[in-house]
Amino acid sequence: MKTYVLKREQSIPISIDQAWDFFSSPLNLARITPNDMRFVVTSDYTETTKMYAGMIITYKISPLPGIKMNWMTEITHVNDKKYFVDEQRFGPYALWHHQHHLKEINGGVHMTDLLHYAIPYGAIGRLANTVFVKGKLEQIFDYRTRAIEDLFGKYKY
Template sequence: MKTYRIEFTQKIPVDLDTAWDFFSSPLNLSEITPKDMTFDVTSPNMEGIKMYPGMIITYKVSPLFGIKLNWVTEITHVKDKEYFIDEQRFGPFAFWHHNHHFETIDGGVLMHDILHYSIGYGPIGLIANSIMVSKKINEIFDFRYKKVEALFGKLP
């Protein structure tokens, strides 16, 4: 099974507390996800909840062709104001491991994402990744980059 690695970075002009408060709230994920994915958090009673190790978060999402899928992630690791890791337990990928890192820099915060994923399905998965999945993941992170910039501003 082929595993892919993608990294994304972004600098935002806010303090670490502000960045952490926003990104560690599961409900804010839908705000920085493209609307055509119809991303909905379906876990009950999430208002005001911050991520913690062992937390299970359920979603409905339409990653491709408008087909609604269930997605279940577990927050496996959290180091307050430094990083958290989410891993897919059920969903569209054979493997999904996403590190979110936060670091104070001059004038703001550097966010660094490291994503490992696999589609599975042997040669069909390789083809699917090369013609659409990799492109879709990059589109999602490009959208997120622009949305975060619109919400918080940008650093040079």
């Protein structure tokens, strides 16, 4: 099984407390996911729920028109105001390991997303990644960059 890596970095003009407050709330993920994914958190959490190691989060997504999927991730590691990791427990990937790192910088926070993922089905999965999955993930993370800028402004170096 081939493993792929997607890494994205972004600086945000907010405090580490504001960044952690936003990104550690499972419900805020829907705010930075493209609308065409029809992404809905189905876990029974509220706006004030904060993630913790062992937390299970369930979602419904629609990666393609007419295709609906259930997805479950577990927050496996949390280091307050530094990083957290989510791993797929049930869903479309053979492997999904997503690290979210936050680092305080002058005038804001530097955020790094590091995603390791694999597609099931051998050669068919590798072809699917080349034709569709890689581009779709890049599109989602590009959207997140813009959505975060819309919410918090553009970082001035």
